[in-house]
Amino acid sequence: MSQPSLEKDTPGTGVREPVLQAKGLVKRYGPVTAIASGDLELYPGEILAVIGDNGAGKTSLIKALCGALIPDSGEILLDGKPVHFRNPMEARLAGIETVYQSLAVAPGLDIADNLFLGREERKAGVLGSVFRMLDKKHMRSEAKRHMSELGVATLQNIGQAVESLSGGQRQAVAVARSAAFGSKVVILDEPTAALGVKEGNRVLQLIRDVRDRGLPVILISHNMPHVFEVADRIHIQRLGRRSTVITPQSHSMSEAVAIMTGAAEPPPHVA
Amino acid sequence: MANDPPGGGATATATPTTDFDERPNATPLERVQHVLHANPLLGPLAVLIIAILAFSLASGRFLSAANLGLVLQQVTVIATLALGQTLVILTAGIDLAAGAITVFSSILMANIATKLGVPGVLALIIGLVLGTAMGAFNGWLVTRINLPPFIVTLGTLSIFFSLNSVVSRSETIRGSDMPAIMTATGSTAFRLGGFSVTWGSIIMLLMFAFFFYALANTAWGKHVYATGDDIEAARLAGIRTDRVLLSVYLVAGLIYAVGAWILMGRLASASPNVGTEYNLNSITAVVLGGTSLFGGRGLVLGTLVGALIVGVFQNGLQLAGVDVVWQGTAIGVLVLVAVGIDQWIRKVKA
Numbered sequence: 001m002s003q004p005s006l007e008k009d010t011p012g013t014g015v016r017e018p019v020l021q022a023k024g025l026v027k028r029y030g031p032v033t034a035i036a037s038g039d040l041e042l043y044p045g046e047i048l049a050v051i052g053d054n055g056a057g058k059t060s061l062i063k064a065l066c067g068a069l070i071p072d073s074g075e076i077l078l079d080g081k082p083v084h085f086r087n088p089m090e091a092r093l094a095g096i097e098t099v100y101q102s103l104a105v106a107p108g109l110d111i112a113d114n115l116f117l118g119r120e121e122r123k124a125g126v127l128g129s130v131f132r133m134l135d136k137k138h139m140r141s142e143a144k145r146h147m148s149e150l151g152v153a154t155l156q157n158i159g160q161a162v163e164s165l166s167g168g169q170r171q172a173v174a175v176a177r178s179a180a181f182g183s184k185v186v187i188l189d190e191p192t193a194a195l196g197v198k199e200g201n202r203v204l205q206l207i208r209d210v211r212d213r214g215l216p217v218i219l220i221s222h223n224m225p226h227v228f229e230v231a232d233r234i235h236i237q238r239l240g241r242r243s244t245v246i247t248p249q250s251h252s253m254s255e256a257v258a259i260m261t262g263a264a265e266p267p268p269h270v271a
Numbered sequence: 272m273a274n275d276p277p278g279g280g281a282t283a284t285a286t287p288t289t290d291f292d293e294r295p296n297a298t299p300l301e302r303v304q305h306v307l308h309a310n311p312l313l314g315p316l317a318v319l320i321i322a323i324l325a326f327s328l329a330s331g332r333f334l335s336a337a338n339l340g341l342v343l344q345q346v347t348v349i350a351t352l353a354l355g356q357t358l359v360i361l362t363a364g365i366d367l368a369a370g371a372i373t374v375f376s377s378i379l380m381a382n383i384a385t386k387l388g389v390p391g392v393l394a395l396i397i398g399l400v401l402g403t404a405m406g407a408f409n410g411w412l413v414t415r416i417n418l419p420p421f422i423v424t425l426g427t428l429s430i431f432f433s434l435n436s437v438v439s440r441s442e443t444i445r446g447s448d449m450p451a452i453m454t455a456t457g458s459t460a461f462r463l464g465g466f467s468v469t470w471g472s473i474i475m476l477l478m479f480a481f482f483f484y485a486l487a488n489t490a491w492g493k494h495v496y497a498t499g500d501d502i503e504a505a506r507l508a509g510i511r512t513d514r515v516l517l518s519v520y521l522v523a524g525l526i527y528a529v530g531a532w533i534l535m536g537r538l539a540s541a542s543p544n545v546g547t548e549y550n551l552n553s554i555t556a557v558v559l560g561g562t563s564l565f566g567g568r569g570l571v572l573g574t575l576v577g578a579l580i581v582g583v584f585q586n587g588l589q590l591a592g593v594d595v596v597w598q599g600t601a602i603g604v605l606v607l608v609a610v611g612i613d614q615w616i617r618k619v620k621a
Contacts, residue, residue: 104508105501106500113493117508134493
């Protein structure tokens with residue numbers, strides 16, 4: 001480890017165990033090193049923003065955490081136990097839900113179908129076991145519940161096709177899906193990138209709601225104002241390794257950008 | 272955003288609820304677009320009804336029970352093929368080998384029964400298995416070798432038609448030389464006045480009912496739509512898209528093989544020289560039924576309506592005394608309009 005790990009000043013209570021932890025992950029593609037030393041800690045009930053310049057390895061790091069990439073070496077611990085994800089499905093089954101930048105929603109299917117895509121529920125009894133009939137009623141009411149729990153209250157018609165929704169609404173569906181099924185961690189990749197100001201703010205509110213419901217969130221974003229608005233801690237990735245961890249209180253946006261780009265020396269971990 | 276529903280965000284921030292509803296007022300044309308988008312069967316049904324009305328005005332014989340029964344018989348084979356074609360097109364694929372699999376399966380069934388002396392029922396089952404295998408071969412090429420469906424089925428179309436000539440030696444086998452079961456699909460199941468329905472039509476309709484159910488009410492159906500809609504998104508959502516695609520081509524092969532049985536009943540023979548137009552006719556029926564060639568959107572019931580539109584036009588133009596050469600033009604214009612409307616509907620605004 002290149003940095004002394006100081007885990008004392010986490011927000012809230014004193015010393016806490018990270019929910020999700022990466023230790024010394026390495027990923028190389030031939031001569032290209034995507035992750036030189038991937039370290040990351042995510043604590044309960046926090047929003048951890050991961051920022052970094054293009055090519056800093058943040059996407060590779062996140063992909064390793066959500067099973068989309070298998071690191072060459074290093075360790076991932078979920079609740080203190082080592083895990084080895086071979087594909088995104090295994091990470092999901094372990095409780096890590098990821099909202100990809102591409103959203104991974106099927107535009108032609110409705111909101112309820114999308115929430116349950118890949119984990120549809122069948123009816124009980126013969127209808128379900130022999131006729132494979134889906135329990136649409138239950139899935140719809142559950143979908144409705146999840147959406148309203150996140151305060152996305154105006155999506156009255158849960159049977160509405162996702163393609164007829166705005167960008168922010170689609171994002172809300174994707175976030176609701178991750179919050180509904182993520183039992184441990186929710187990872188959001190550039191959730192506000194394609195959105196207008198208003199919708200972006202609403203999605204930020206969604207992210208806070210997810211955290212306030214007890215799910216820790218990893219937020220990957222290029223949008224500094226958004227990061228500084230919602231993050232509890234900010235993990236700065238640079239040249240394939242963790243440069244430092246700061247908080248919105250300890251540093252300004254321009255200082256963060258300076259660290260990110262190498263213009264300023266990274267301070268020791270503040271958070 | 273007048274009504275702020277209760278609940279909402281737990282944190283104390285400026286926005287109490289996450290309210291995304293800000294649809295601007297739609298123009299009448301946009302409303303039509305929305306209605307068509309929400310009810311994909313509406314367009315095809317309107318075309319079918321208008322066509323029926325127009326042809327009944329043009330010819331007094333058109334609406335007779337006997338003629339309507341004839342239309343149903345005429346569309347049965349194409350509708351069956353179009354059902355399999357619908358499944359493939361829903362996954363954003365296309366099956367150019369649909370007709371070839373159908374005709375080759377019928378030749379195999381008939382030859383196995385007559386040349387090898389296999390009992391009729393067994394010959395049918397072997398033919399169904401072989402047709403399914405041909406579909407699975409397409410699916411294997413699409414998923415394992417990762418070739419585009421258009422190219423795969425263009426290749427297998429050629430292969431199956433050529434093997435068809437080899438096996439059949441370009442000979443037609445008459446229905447009277449086959450076991451009775453092989454042409455039983457052409458016999459009348461029941462009659463309502465002059466309106467007679469063949470067993471083939473009943474089988475076809477049952478298959479439509481089955482796949483209507485499977486697509487709308489099972490996880491497999493949802494996965495077919497999701498895969499066709501956006502395969503990468505489906506994969507990220509945890510769907511095993513390769514399995515979905517393989518299953519679709521395999522099932523399509525089985526449907527075409529059932530179509531082969533229906534075809535022998537309809538023609539009262541097994542002829543290697545039919546079927547060249549079946550591919551495009553099946554695609555026509557799918558497109559007229561409102562299923563999008565870009566995948567992820569469509570209904571098998573639409574395809575049934577689409578097949579009926581083709582049948583009604585062919586039959587109606589004939590009864591109206593229009594030269595048969597104009598049928599193609601009429602159908603072609605319909606196809607172009609249908610695809611144009613589909614493109615327009617797809618651009619529906621949020």
